[in-house]
Amino acid sequence: MPFKVRRRKRESAVPTDSMSDIAFLLIIFFILTTSIRKLTGFKTDLPTADKSVASQKTPTVQLNGGQVRWDDKVISFAELKQKLGDLKLGSKPKGERVVLLDSGPDVAYQNYFEVMAMITSANGVVGILEEEKK
């Protein structure tokens, strides 16, 4: 006669004691490897104009190499900021806020970026001045 052997069921449990240690180690890893970085910059609105079309009255910043010119006079970046502030562009309608940027082909992006940032922060609209199209 076959006997049924009743087996005792073993209690099974997943060991979770070290789970919190693992989780906290993961948090520490994420915190240490993350570099919190805020994106900074400015929005550009880049209308273009031919040299022939550009109005004589439109303020123009000339950039050549590392040299900045305003009214054909070499000025420093600090002076340019002052000049742009004097224009009080914020109180003018959008069409009159254009400041033309006339730059040579060998101007590094660093200088270009700096001038564009200055014009934008003075509430100006950067207008790229292009060579006359033949």
Next chain:
Amino acid sequence: MILKRKRRGPVTLPTASMGDIAFLLIIFFMVCSNFAKESNIKYKPPEAKEVDAVRDAGMSVVMDADGKIYLNGHELDGVDSLKTELEGMLKGKTNDTMREVLFKCDLSVMRKVFEPALGAIVAAGGTAVAVGDKRKRD
């Protein structure tokens, strides 16, 4: 009157839910993080004092020191393909903020190299957002 001293049981800290809290923190960090798509591209951003915080747009164009163009981390053949790709991505996007394209360029790149890329963003109908670091010193 004789007062009986109360027997104090052993003090234990409840740690059962510690794992749950930790995993919730991990999920929070992972959801809030923006993983860098362009960590493989080597470029040095320009600096200026007059920069503000900008929103991380969905599209970003990077130009490295050699003038190579990358769109969302993928290298492109040139300015023409940048324009074509951007036109496709900007199709149907009418909102101004959705048309923003981050432009990250190495500070040493010359105008004759970076301006066509900037022009391609504008020609494709995007609004270029120039990205650079804030200068801390004068």
